[in-house]
Amino acid sequence: MKRLTETEIQSFLESLDSRYDVWAPVRLHDGTRSLGRLADGPLALAGGTLPQKPTHMFFPQMDVILSLQGKMIESPPPLEKPLLVVGFTAEDLDCLAFIDRFYGENFRDTAYFSKRENAVIVAITGRCGKDGRTLKVSAGNCDMELMCDGQRYVLIAHSSAGMALANGVRGDNETPPGQTQDLASLRKAIEAESGTNGGQDRLMLEKASKLLLEDKVPEEFWEQVANRCIACTSCNLVCPTCTCFDVFDRKNDDRDERWRMWDSCQLDGFMREASGHNPMGKEATRTRRRIHHKLGADPRRWGQITCMLCGRCDDACPTGIGIKSVCREMVEQYGAS
Template sequence: MKYLSNEQIPDFFSSLQATHEVRLPIMLPDGTRCLGHPGDGTVALFGGALPAKPTAAFFPHEGPVFVAASEGFTEPSAPEKPLLVVGFTSRDLACLRFIDRFFAEGWRDDIYFRNRQGALVVGVSGYCGPGGASLALADGDCDFELVWDRTRWLVVSHTGAGSAIVEGLAETVSDGTLERLRKEMAVYEDENEKAIRRASELIRADRVPDTFWSEIGDRCIACTGCNLACPTCTCFGVQDWRYAGRVKRSRMWDSCQLDGFMREASGHNPLGTEGLRTRRRIHHKLAADPDRWGEISCFVCGRCDAVCPTGIGIFAVARELIERFGNI
C-alpha cells in the first residue's frame, strides 16, 4: 500500500492531467469548496462531502445531445481523456453506484456513459471530515481511496485501473494503520439513517395521510435546491437553443418541485399541488425506489437538509413523519 504526504497531493494529481481529465475539490475565494481542475485553486480534500453533488461530473446540469445545422447533424464525442474524479465520500459512492444502475437499466443511457465509461473515481475517507471528524472508509465502489490518518494519505487501490495509477508511488505502508482505521471507523447506523428507514416503513404501509403532505408542501417555496443538491436525482428535461443558424439540443436537470414538472400538453397536471409534488419527492426515494431497485435511494448524504431554506429536507420530513404517525 502506498501513501502521500499532504504536500505531495497537488503535484500527484497535476501529473495525471496528461492522461486524464482531472476533477478534484478546490477551495473557492469565499471559503466554500467545489469540484475543479488542478490549478484552479488550492486543493481542498479536507471538510467532508462537497456541498454540490459530485455525481454531476457524469450527469451535468446541462449536457449537449446534438447540434443540427445546414451542413449536417453532429453529436458530442466521448471526452478525449477519461475523467478522474476525486472527493467521493462512502455515502457519495453509494449514490454513484445507484445512478450507474439507473442509467444502465433498460435503454442504456449513452449520454451518461459517454462521460462515465472509463472514468476513474477516487474516494476520500479517514479523519478528514469537518473539523477533523471521521469519514467511513469506502472499502470499494471506487478505483482507489485516499485515507487520512492525521499525518498522511494512505492510498488504497480497489481496482486494477486504480493500481495502475498509483503504482509509481515509491512509498509503502505495512504497519497495520489501515486495519486500525477500519476498526475505528466501523460504520454504525446513525440517527438519520434510522429515521429514513422508519419513515420508509410508514410510507410503504400507507400510514401517512395526504393532509401531512399538504402541510409540508405549504412550506415549500419551489427553490428546487433539494433536487439540485441530491446525488441520486436523475430527472431531466430537454431544451432546444437556436443561434447562428444552428439548433443545439441539451438536456438539463429538472425538479419534481416545479409546477410544470408533469403538466401535460392538455393542461392537466397529475401533480397539480405543492403537496402532491412534495409527496412525490419523498415517496420516490423512500417507497417507489425500494420497490423497483430493492434499496432506498436516499443514502443519507444530508445535502437537501443543508440547502433547504424552509427546513423540509428529507431528514426533517422523516423525523416529523415518525413523530406524528409512528405510533398510530
C-alpha cells in the same frame, strides 16, 4: 502501504494531468470548497461532503445530447481525456452506483456513459470530515480510496486502474513499521468512529419507507410540510440520485442543438400537460412525491431506498424540510412502534 500528505497528493494529481482531466476538491478565491480543476485553487481534501453533487461530472446540469447540421445528426465529440474525479464520500459512491444502474439498465444513456466510461473515481474517507467528524470507509466501489488516518492519507487501490495509479506514486512515502496502525486496524477504528450516527439515520429512513409503503402517512402531513416549501428546488439540485431532466432545442446559425437540463419535481410546471391539466398541481402533492420517490417508488422498482444519506438536501434547504428532517417528523408522528 503508502501514506501521503495533502501536498504530496497535489503533486501526484498534477503528474496525472497529461493523461486525465483531473477534478478534485479545491478552495476557491472566495473561500468556498468546491469540485474543480487544480488550477482553480489549492487542494482541499478535508471537509467532508462537497456542497454540489459529484455525479454532475457525468450528468451535467446542462448538456448537449445531439446536434443537427443539414440532414446530419451528430453526437457530441468524445472527451479529449478520461475524467479522474477525487472527492466522493462513501455515500456518494453508493449514489454513483445507483445512477450507473439507472442510466444503464433497460436503456443505455449514451450521453451519460460517454463521460462515465473510463473515468477514475477516487474516494476520500477517514478522519478528515467537517468539524472533526470521521467519514465512512468505502465499500470498495471506487478505483482508489484516500483514507485519512488523522495526519496523512493512505492510498488504497480497489481496481486495476487504481492499482496502476498507486504504483506510479513516487517518493519515500511507505509507512515505517510500528509508526502507524496497519490498514485493517485503521479501517476498523474508522468504521467504529463513523458508524453510530449513520446507523441511526439509516434505521429512521427504513422506518419512514415502511410508513409510506403501508400508506400510513395522511395528506395533512404533506400539507404541513408543503407550507414550508418555497420551491427553490435546492433539494433536487444537490441530490446525487435525482435524475429528472427536461429537453429543449436551440437553433444556431449553422446547426440546431438538442440540450437536456435538470428539472425539479418541486416546480409547478414539472408535470403540467399541454391541455393545462396538472396532476401535481398542489404543493403538497409535489412534496409527497419528492419523498415517496426515494423511499416508496424506488424500493419497489429498484429494490433499494435511493436516499444514501449524503445530507446535502438537509444542508441546502432554507426552511428545514430536507429528506432526513421530513423522515424524522414522519417517524415521530406516525411510527411510534
